[in-house]
Amino acid sequence: MKLKYIIFGLAVTGASMFTSCNGVIEIEPEFVLDGSQRFNNLDDYEFSLTGTYAQFRSTAYYGNASGPAGGYSVLPDMMSDNLTETGESLANFRQLVNFDYAADNAAIEGLWTAAYRIIAQANITLRGIDEFASENPGQYNRIKGQALAIRAYVHFDLLRYFGDNLALNSNTLGVPYKTEFNQENIARPTVAQTWQSIFADLAEAKALLSDTDVAINSSGNFSLRANIDEITVDAILARAYLYSGQYQQAITAATSVIDQVPLVARTSFAAIWRDENIGSSELIWSIPFNSGEGTPATNVYFPSGNRSSFRPSEEVIGQFDSQNDIRYNAYFRTIGNRIVVSKFLGKGNLADGIVNWKVIRVSEMYLIRAEAYTNIPGNGLNALADLNTLRAARITGYVPAVLIGQALVDAIELERRKELFVEGHRFFDLKRTTRNLVRSDCGANFTTCSLPVGNRAWVWPIPIGEIIANDLINETDQNPGYN
Template identity: 30%
Template sequence: MKNKVRTAIVLFVSCFIISSCEDFLDREPTSEVSNEELLSDLDGINFALAGVYSRLINSDYYYLKGMQMYTALRSGNVKLNNSFSGIATTNMLPVYEFNTLPSDSSPIIGSYQSLYQLITYANNIIEAIPNLADGDQTLKNQYLGEALTLRALAHFDLTRLYAQPYSYTQNGTHLGIVTLPENIGVFELPSRSPLYEAYRLIISDLEQAESLLGGYRSGRVTKAFISKGVAQALLARVYLYKKDWNNAITYASKVISNQDYQLVNHDNYLAAWAATTTNQEDIFVLETSENGAPKLAAQFGQIGTQTTVGILTKDLLEIYDDGDIRAELIEEKKEGAYVTRKFHYDASYGDRYFPIIRLAEMYLIRAESSAEIGDNIQARADLGIIQQRANPDASPVTLSGDALKDAILLERRKELALEGHYYFDLIRRGKDIVRTDCNASMNCTVSTPSDLQILPIPQKNININDNLEQNQGY
């Protein structure tokens, strides 16, 4: 029995990591035939979960490469490096130029397939756990909570990439994504539902996960697993995007009050980014050190003398005031070519881990949401905490109204730079994309709203599924 399970595990997890199973998903997202023996006990569920986690990092199309480069280029934080002539530059050029993307040619377009694969694999686990005949209930709850959170994260990122923001229409009634609360048959042809339905599923998954999860599981990097705090932090983020300010405040406050998390202080800030182990501010990270060749560091980070695909723009460099320690995370690799020290690679350990959620984001979520409901005292306090952590000599915050909201948006750009937030911040807040230090041949400025600010559904999926509607403008 044990050898059979191990064989099934190898086949199942391999299908997660390599592309040999893509035929199952060439049609609009469908259910892969799972191995019943693998998912019949908690050991098998644990191995299957490892495969779901691997989808976050073992794909060029998701967090480790494509999505981070996409947000950095489109926000104006990064521009393409003219001295880099690799295929990565060619593939990302249409993204950078807000140009109509050739069918399935850009790394970010592959995110569609990759994210639905993750959801499908998570669904296999979610459907299997209630049917387990025995096993520790606490561990069942933990695994189920992790799978639900991963499914919610993938659905949420699909909405950010392929649907207009929640505020595009009243109550998010515009076209959203295909949601998969359960796996579907191979020949089913689902349609995209209104965006509010995707948010309803995402929030339901995360609320259920919150009720099931405990602390972090033990492992080589514990914060690479999902805990109750991770589910709560993601709920704060989702409610922020939904502009449900009160719930965003509630969940951000839950995380801030959790003694497991503390802001790294000013004196240790640079060292925390230089370290290859997690710190007290990290909430959820991707552990990437064993992922082989450099990925994220090669995009716009430190990687010895090797040229990176992108370099930081003057637009980003010039927002930091004198005395802001975060400016010291920017390094001039060659004359006029700046990279970030947030992400670095060394042959002895590989890529530094990537933080998906940090506590600083929770303070900024609470600050923004408080400003929106007119609680200037809380908004100023939270904004001041992040500003004075970066520069202890920063003046107290006295702003209000739109000026306070703009200051919080700017602080999000400073603090969370190159972590995948600023582009989505601009869209959800209805701001134009204005890139001054821009070497694109077109669309250095894009007015909001715009059809071009979201991605097209891959053409191959539309060719297979007549019920799948393309985004406007493509």
């Protein structure tokens, strides 16, 4: 996989965007330079960082289009028991949602390449930047810290799909951790070694972002946080600690975020999904989408064409209190004779599917902390308190529950499913907690209605193109079941 060019400029979109029936148009980058060119000052690195963020909008990462895409946004829900494919679907995802994939699957290779494209751009932003540390130390810290955090975060996303056992000390194979631009030949490290690299980058990023020249995001405003700051790094750490089974560290990181970012009042919750400036909308990090830059969720429901390719499963709808839970009307809408996913309709009163992708919200931190507490003996009351706090913020007239043991664990898992519905978590949550995937509302277009623990499909195959191009990865390094 060769990546020759680096991308600059505010008008950048992902290189994989293309014209489609979902309204994605191709936009040429403002500035493109050959990767062999070196930067002359920190402002050059600033432009490169902007281009790095822009690539998150690519149709193979958070963006959606008419072909298989949105691998790190809505696809993990499409592959789970949260959604059911409908007769309105164009069948672009049929192999993925039915777990009928192999190493030559073009969609999987596209999502792999999109992730490493972002990593390559982050690495070019890091290349040689230490030479300019004294030019403006605060600006240097701000740029380098964000690039390191992006590199760690995208490798983490890759690990969720392509890693098997995600425990901290797992000796199963992880994903190549690339620390140089256009680095081609690199072996698959173990999952443990991948985690080590992720946490090292995040630790350095956090230290750098604690001392910057200017505030990265508007202080106290949690409506649009388009860049990674110190709070965001703590949130990423909390998520990564949970996945790797480091529960006390997850509690510490999540608490740091919770102490700084409030949950919104129930009357303001719906405005989060319309991207309305309400001063504080409990966002930790979001990726902006504007006209001409694609959309993050139209592969589920395409409002401009009123096409619902994936509808919410009857099971998940039944878990919400439709009268008192504010999430019900924010997440679902009845259009015609069907219920569609409506949390990504558009900004304000628009219904074009163009909304910002919410990467991390503070409510996830409550759920991370609650789950982590249940894994540390003697912390059941703390876990219950977090569960009740989140429910009280979402449900009018909520009466605090009293739960212990497995009932509490199951309640937290259910609340996570409801709160983070179609935000890219469900498939991974089932995977990391080793639960069977059972589609009780399977639908005519799902030929596979269950995925038991241990099935090879929980782990994606390393793309055959990578095996052919990378001299240090061969067929023996392929994930089990795909040789």
